[in-house]
Amino acid sequence: MDRQTRIAVVGGGLAGLTVAALLQRNGYPVAVYEQTPNFSRIGAGIILGANVAKVLRSLGLEPSFTETGIRPDAFVSRAWDSGETLYELVFDAACEARFGGPFVNIHRADLHRILQTPLAPGTIRFGHRLAGLEETPGGITLTFDNGASTEVDIVIGADGIRSRVRDEILGHEQPRFIGRIAPRAVFPAERLGDLAIRDCTKWWGPDRHVLVYYMTARRDEVYVMAAIPADRWDGDGTPIPGTRDDFVSALEGFHPELLRAAEAATDVSVWPIMDRPRNDTWHKGRVVLMGDACHAVRPFMAAGGSMAIEDAAILHRCIVEATDTEAAFRRYAANRIPRVAEVQRISIANTWMHGPTEVDWFFAYDPSTAPLDAAA
Ligand SMILES: Cc1cc2nc3c(=O)[nH]c(=O)nc-3n(C[C@H](O)[C@H](O)[C@H](O)COP(=O)(O)OP(=O)(O)OC[C@H]3O[C@@H](n4cnc5c(N)ncnc54)[C@H](O)[C@@H]3O)c2cc1C
Numbered sequence: 195m196d197r198q199t200r201i202a203v204v205g206g207g208l209a210g211l212t213v214a215a216l217l218q219r220n221g222y223p224v225a226v227y228e229q230t231p232n233f234s235r236i237g238a239g240i241i242l243g244a245n246v247a248k249v250l251r252s253l254g255l256e257p258s259f260t261e262t263g264i265r266p267d268a269f270v271s272r273a274w275d276s277g278e279t280l281y282e283l284v285f286d287a288a289c290e291a292r293f294g295g296p297f298v299n300i301h302r303a304d305l306h307r308i309l310q311t312p313l314a315p316g317t318i319r320f321g322h323r324l325a326g327l328e329e330t331p332g333g334i335t336l337t338f339d340n341g342a343s344t345e346v347d348i349v350i351g352a353d354g355i356r357s358r359v360r361d362e363i364l365g366h367e368q369p370r371f372i373g374r375i376a377p378r379a380v381f382p383a384e385r386l387g388d389l390a391i392r393d394c395t396k397w398w399g400p401d402r403h404v405l406v407y408y409m410t411a412r413r414d415e416v417y418v419m420a421a422i423p424a425d426r427w428d429g430d431g432t433p434i435p436g437t438r439d440d441f442v443s444a445l446e447g448f449h450p451e452l453l454r455a456a457e458a459a460t461d462v463s464v465w466p467i468m469d470r471p472r473n474d475t476w477h478k479g480r481v482v483l484m485g486d487a488c489h490a491v492r493p494f495m496a497a498g499g500s501m502a503i504e505d506a507a508i509l510h511r512c513i514v515e516a517t518d519t520e521a522a523f524r525r526y527a528a529n530r531i532p533r534v535a536e537v538q539r540i541s542i543a544n545t546w547m548h549g550p551t552e553v554d555w556f557f558a559y560d561p562s563t564a565p566l567d568a569a570a
Pocket of ligand 1: 204210325353357358491
């Protein structure tokens with residue numbers, strides 16, 4: 195598409211920052227409209243595979259990504275009570291060669307900071323909460339809660355699970371609470387004392403699971419996150435403070451090693467786990483969706499953020515290569531829907547890497563070079 199195409203990205207999360215950086219590098223005038231006045235250091239980690247590392251590589255960000263986060267030696271699945279190893283995916287040089295990149299665990303705020311570095315100063319317009327969109331003869335007008343407005347040619351909705359842009363395409367619907375809450379905590383590794391933990395472990399219980407992993411190359415920060423059954427959630431999507439005692443008592447019967455890690459946690463917060471049913475309508479007119487705005491999946495495959503970053507790579511390629519908006523968006527959706535649908539199916543089943551798993555289709559995929567299905 196014409197390099198004069200004016201592009202607004204709504205939402206400065208993983209999806210929005212990545213697509214903005216890729217489009218800007220290709221010469222498009224892009225602005226990111228982000229509701230928050232600034233980014234804060236939200237206490238959470240994220241697991242990302244080689245499929246994501248390859249997108250960051252295309253932006254020149256792979257060194258800072260891998261030097262800030264940790265390249266774990268393995269992903270280990272263990273039985274909740276006996277501690278038996280159910281599956282271990284070792285991330286050695288042969289594995290990295292097979293996938294074409296590393297596996298990285300990182301603090302989300304660190305990833306956010308890294309994703310902002312390629313953007314030209316002023317690209318992110320903080321304090322701009324989207325209020326409405328209106329198609330005009332010359333384009334599409336965005337209005338914001340702060341009274342500002344702007345006209346562009348295309349709008350990319352990257353505004354997360356409660357997307358305002360999604361409302362414009364699909365009508366307003368609340369995300370669904372899946373009957374699980376996620377207590378989570380980030381704490382200094384020294385609190386583990388003499389407890390030796392592996393770099394990245396998922397403990398599988400009958401109706402709940404817990405992830406424990408380092409988030410930094412220095413192995414000085416630990417992240418724990420559980421998924422625990424809960425009948426209801428009365429709040430919105432924002433977390434509430436939790437307690438370590440409640441967290442530990444929800445893990446009764448778990449292996450002593452896991453319990454010791456949970457007992458080391460400080461500043462526990464509790465998040466609702468939400469998703470949305472599959473949706474195959476990803477665009478309308480001049481507006482397109484990506485990331486959680488389009489396909490919020492439950493975090494049981496640890497793949498929602500990966501899908502957001504993959505979306506960015508494919509959407510930017512479709513925009514660059516197409517002659518018009520409709521063709522670009524149609525091609526993007528056709529290429530993404532099958533893969534995202536499979537991730538959604540596995541995330542609901544919560545089976546990923548529980549036992550021996552065929553993982554190459556996921557990690558070896560390169561969104562920067564994968565052929566874009568011609569039939570699309
Ligand atoms: C407990 C948990 C653990 C997870 N772990 C993993 C993991 O290990 N690996 C993984 O790949 N994924 C993981 N995920 C999923 C991942 O966090 C999300 O899929 C990912 O953050 C989606 O990115 P996004 O950019 O689409 O949305 P977001 O990161 O939610 O960003 C949306 C942005 O839009 C802004 N915004 C919202 N509304 C407006 C508006 N009206 N106007 C302007 N701006 C707006 C928001 O402030 C925000 O900055 C996890 C999710 C959860 C809940």
